[in-house]
Each structure stands twice: as C-alpha cells, then as structure tokens.
Amino acid sequence: APEFVIEATDSAHYARFGDGSAGRRPTDGTAMTARIRHGGGRRGNIGINAIAHVVTDDGGAILNIRNPLAGSGGRDREPAAAIRVAAPRHFRKQRRAVTPADYVAAAETHPQVQRAYGERRWTGSWNTIFLAIDRRGGASVDESFEGALRDHLASYRLAGHDLEIVPPRFVPLDIRLFVCVCGDHYAGDVERDLLDIFSAGLMRDGRPGFFHPDNFSFGDNILLSPIIARAMQVAGVQWIGTRDGAGAVKGRFGRLDQPEIDFADDAEIPIAPNEVARLDNDPTFPDFGRIAFLMAGGR
Incomplete structure (x- = not known):
C-alpha cells in the first residue's frame, strides 16, 4: 500500500514511509515534492487595508494591492507537549462496534x-x-x-x-375510551378535538399529536394515566375512562395483536425492548393501530 505518515515536532515535519513489508518502500532516487500550506498564526489576523506591498521577482503587472476584508481565524501553533497532554481524550471516544x-x-x-x-x-x-x-x-x-x-x-x-x-417491529394499539361530555358542549365537537390531539401527525395548531412517531420508540410502554390526563384538558370532557358511570366496561386498552388481553386494569400496555408502539388511526390502514371515543352526554 502506498500510504505514508506525517510526524510533526516543534521544529520540523517528517514523512515516514513503509519498509517494503508493512507499506510500500520508495524507489531509490525517487524525487518527491512537498506542498505545505502554512499560516502565520495570530499575526495573520490583520486589519482592513493592512496589506500594501507584495514581494515578487516580477511585479510589473501589479498596479495595486489591498485587502478589503480583515484577516480572522489564525491560531498559533500548538506545542507538541500540549498535544501529548490532550491526545488521550481523543482515544476515549468509542470508534468501534463489537457488542x-x-x-x-x-x-x-x-x-x-x-x-x-x-x-x-x-x-x-x-x-x-x-x-x-x-x-x-x-x-x-x-x-x-x-x-x-x-x-x-x-x-x-x-x-x-x-x-x-x-425496520422496527411495530405494535399496533387498540384503544377505546368512554367519554362523558359536559352538558354545555356538543359531543361531536369534543370528539373532533380528542381525535386531533391523539393523532399520529400534526395537530391543527402545528404541534405533534400524542401518538406522533417521535414520541415513542423501542420498549416504551404505553401508560393510560397520561392519556386520561391529556384528554381531561380538552374543553367539554367531564370525565373519561374505559368504564361508564355505572362501572360497566365500555372501552378497551390493549394491542391489536393480542385481542384477548385488555390491559385497562393494569393501566399499562407492555412493549418489548425490540418493539415500537404505533397508532396511526388511519381507516385505510386499520392494522397500524386505532383509537375511538364512545361519546355520551353533551347538548
């Protein structure tokens, strides 16, 4: 391989080539040219119009010279001792994947x-x-x-x-909640606001919905209490849950792939470490999760 290494000291730079076994060895008599870009450190941070002359063997074609912008960004060279002190920090960064x-x-x-x-x-x-x-x-x-x-x-x-x-192993959710609407609100308006808030896209005000994909990821269990708390903030919701006023089960809090299990009593839907909960509530793709509100009361 034709690679080589540049080694720097405070006084000089050296190019180290291979020995013919570990890296290619240069042919005897090979001519090499080094092109080095070197700055002047902080001395190069000059002001506007500070340059007025140019040193050259043939300056007949130059009529005028100036720098309309100030120089910036120049830094003095870092001493080798300071580099040796700071270098171990670089090697503390993880740069390989084994596990x-x-x-x-x-x-x-x-x-x-x-x-x-x-x-x-x-x-x-x-x-x-x-x-x-x-x-x-x-x-x-x-x-x-x-x-x-x-x-x-x-x-x-x-x-x-x-x-x-x-891709992740998506877990479609199946949620149905019973909503008691206040007497001075229309049930349809309240349901519209609830569906907007618990959507997987952006709400009408531009904020992400409750079930936006960025809100849940691998192993994030779905809790019932935050859903209840968020729904209670909607104007017109008197109370909400999986049971009606008489205590009869009306709703469901579970997974579509486990239709026989209702996690309402646990108030938590378990999501495995390799799974991601999903609730798009898209009628075109019902297998991607759904949420419904059973409305009661209101005007």
Missing part, C-alpha cells in the same frame, strides 16, 4: 436515527448483528437510507460480523 450495544450507540449518532435496537444472532456460519432502526418522523427504512447508514457504520463494524438493517 450490539456498540452498534446501537454508533447508529444513534446518525442524524436521521431516533433510536436503535440491536441483537447478535448466529446465522449458520457467522455472527450477524440485526439492527432495527426507528427513524425520526416515522420515516421508513428504505434502500437509500439503509445504504447511507451502512456507510455511516462502515468504520465501526467489526471484521467477521455481518450486518442486517431492518
């Missing part, structure tokens, strides 16, 4: 990744890291994103590990 947790941490440095979940599986001939990605805004894990994330993780990946990037 699934390492892959998760590296993936979450990507700007489009909200959360990640990883696990190692033996796939017959080697270990494979399965990395589930929860993208910001609920975006899909498509081919272009997968390629970009693979490039992002290339410098971290351990040799001998295969990497599979997959």
Whole structure:
C-alpha cells in the first residue's frame, strides 16, 4: 500500500514511509515534492487595508494591492507537549462496534436515527448483528437510507460480523375510551378535538399529536394515566375512562395483536425492548393501530 505518515515536532515535519513489508518502500532516487500550506498564526489576523506591498521577482503587472476584508481565524501553533497532554481524550471516544450495544450507540449518532435496537444472532456460519432502526418522523427504512447508514457504520463494524438493517417491529394499539361530555358542549365537537390531539401527525395548531412517531420508540410502554390526563384538558370532557358511570366496561386498552388481553386494569400496555408502539388511526390502514371515543352526554 502506498500510504505514508506525517510526524510533526516543534521544529520540523517528517514523512515516514513503509519498509517494503508493512507499506510500500520508495524507489531509490525517487524525487518527491512537498506542498505545505502554512499560516502565520495570530499575526495573520490583520486589519482592513493592512496589506500594501507584495514581494515578487516580477511585479510589473501589479498596479495595486489591498485587502478589503480583515484577516480572522489564525491560531498559533500548538506545542507538541500540549498535544501529548490532550491526545488521550481523543482515544476515549468509542470508534468501534463489537457488542450490539456498540452498534446501537454508533447508529444513534446518525442524524436521521431516533433510536436503535440491536441483537447478535448466529446465522449458520457467522455472527450477524440485526439492527432495527426507528427513524425520526416515522420515516421508513428504505434502500437509500439503509445504504447511507451502512456507510455511516462502515468504520465501526467489526471484521467477521455481518450486518442486517431492518425496520422496527411495530405494535399496533387498540384503544377505546368512554367519554362523558359536559352538558354545555356538543359531543361531536369534543370528539373532533380528542381525535386531533391523539393523532399520529400534526395537530391543527402545528404541534405533534400524542401518538406522533417521535414520541415513542423501542420498549416504551404505553401508560393510560397520561392519556386520561391529556384528554381531561380538552374543553367539554367531564370525565373519561374505559368504564361508564355505572362501572360497566365500555372501552378497551390493549394491542391489536393480542385481542384477548385488555390491559385497562393494569393501566399499562407492555412493549418489548425490540418493539415500537404505533397508532396511526388511519381507516385505510386499520392494522397500524386505532383509537375511538364512545361519546355520551353533551347538548
């Protein structure tokens, strides 16, 4: 390989080449040219119109010289002793991925990744890291994103590990709540406001809805109490729950993939570490979660 290393001291720079075994050795008599860009440190931070002359062997074509902008950004060279003191901080940064947790941490440095979940599986001939990605805004894990994330993780990946990037395992929610409407409000208006607040998109005022994809990620259990508390802030809601005024069960608080289990008494829907709760409430895609309000009372 034709790589080489530049080693710097306070007085000089040296180029270190290979020995023919570890790195290519330069051919005897090879002519080399070094092009070095070197600043003057803080002395280069000059003011406007501070340059008036140029030193050259042929200045006949130069009529005038000036600098209309001030120089800025120049810094004095850092002493080698200061570099040796500060260098260990650089090596404390995690720059390799060995365990699934390492892959998760590296993936979450990507700007489009909200959360990640990883696990190692033996796939017959080697270990494979399965990395589930929860993208910001609920975006899909498509081919272009997968390629970009693979490039992002290339410098971290351990040799001998295969990497599979997959979408999350979504858990569609199934929620029905009984709402008692105040006598001075229309039930239809209250239901409209509730559906707006508990949407997966943006509300009418531009804020994210309660079930916006960025509000939940891997292993986030769904609690009933925050839903009740948020619904009680809606004008016209007298009270809300899974039972009516007589105590009869009218609603449901559960998962679509577990229709026989109602978690209303526990007031918490468990979500596994590799799962992400989802409630789009889209009639076109009912399998992506749904929420309904059984309205009673009102004008």
